[in-house]
Amino acid sequence: MRAVKLTGPGTLGLEEVATPEPGPGQVRVRVAGAGLCHSDLHVLHLGDAWPVFGGTVGHEGGGWIDALGDDVTGLTEGDAVVVSVIWSCGSCRACIEGRDNACTVAGTRTGLPLTPGLGPDGSMAEYIIVPARHAVPIGALDPATAAPLTDAGVTPMHAINTVLDRLTPAATVVVIGLGGLGHVALQILAAVSAARVIALDTDPAKRASAAEHGADLVLDSNEHAVERILTETDGVDADVVLDLVGVQPTVDLARRVVAAEGAIRLIGLGGGSLPVNAGVEGESLPWGVNVQRSYGGTRQDLVDVIALAQRGRISIETVTYSLEQFQQAFDDLEAGRVAGRAILVP
Ligand SMILES: [Zn+2]
Ligand SMILES: [Zn+2]
Known part of the structure; x- marks a missing residue:
């Protein structure tokens, strides 16, 4: 062979x-x-x-x-x-x-x-x-x-399953990176939650299909994104941020748009790092933020994505x-x- x-x-x-x-x-x-x-x-x-x-x-x-x-x-x-x-x-x-x-x-x-x-x-x-x-x-x-x-299915499914209780209808989830994993993450979010989804990418081609995959708002991942997300969430910022890229600019973006008591899931393996300071000085996370370095998924996560695909909810x-x-x-x-x-x- x-x-x-x-x-x-x-x-x-x-x-x-x-x-x-x-x-x-x-x-x-x-x-x-x-x-x-x-x-x-x-x-x-x-x-x-x-x-x-x-x-x-x-x-x-x-x-x-x-x-x-x-x-x-x-x-x-x-x-x-x-x-x-x-x-x-x-x-x-x-x-x-x-x-x-x-x-x-x-x-x-x-x-x-x-x-x-x-x-x-x-x-x-x-x-x-x-x-x-x-x-x-x-x-x-x-x-x-x-x-x-x-x-590409299981990895975002796993990250989303770990924040499912946060994805209430009034919540906002930010998805950074709309490539192989990101366009699936949008579909899973649309299938399993009523949370508002804000999707970001630097590539216009990847942004083009985000709305049909379930994003409520699609933004260029540029220097205006932080301010725009703050405005869109009435000054509260995002309850959940999924970073499917993981390079330093996207990790920094995740840190700057997550709400206090919110959650960040680092999924892409881009090599960026997230400072966590045990104090009140310097660049750190808002109080109470939960961060997970997300790896792969479980058998249950695989069962979940197969079921969603069989029912035509994700493709x-x-x-x-x-x-x-x-x-x-x-x-x-x-x-x-x-x-x-x-x-x-x-
Ligand atoms: Zn892989
Ligand atoms: Zn084992």
Whole structure:
């Protein structure tokens, strides 16, 4: 089969490799589509720090069950599935408590739980081997366009589920960054809450579709945004800020538009930082603000986004490339030329 491999620091290549066989408790999925994520670009740019040269990349996958290993029950060949991004163990304390994204057996306090494409071979290939519990049936959904639900869907779903009680009809939520994750965040917010949604991006093309995705007000993320949000909220500012970008200007924006006692969810991995001062001097957060460095999502979050997609409440804009066009897809993502989510189709 063909697979896109991380061949060296910053380089990818399409290689012919043996089609893998599922072991006990595993299934083989014939890949219908594999989503590209900004995290894939981060992996490329880690250089020599990344330990798995030769591994197949891609952590957003969808396809059909193609072969079952021993001891697999509940799945049938031909079932359409998506591949969970977080291969949690299911039995550590975090997993039992429903916090799969903090699974402590595969991960560490500061590390990541096991993730396909970031250790185990990922989905940018014709086939992928998956632990059976992480091949999640999606019924009649198309597994190619459903692939990004596992990350571009689950990641904002998780952040939103952690602030759901704050999203009252009178509340305001600010969404910064309307790309792959952001345009899904808008749809989830429209589906699960009546809060007012203010959407921001620097890119006019990304702002263009925000209203149809559920934003009540769409603003250019420029120097006027802070004042405008303050005015729009009668001087109170935003109850919730979702930063899907995470670069220093967006993190600063989040800090400057969050209300006292509000909540910030840092979701994008742009490398910005948020000062928190234990005192009254200097640039800090308003009193009482709750901040979470949000990572991935839980099995419940995945169930939630699959249900929303099945009911037509969210749909992910996708741009399709063949597996051979992987380099073009990565270049387009890096250059900001992808509207929604890029998908490689084997
Ligand atoms: Zn990702
Ligand atoms: Zn676990």
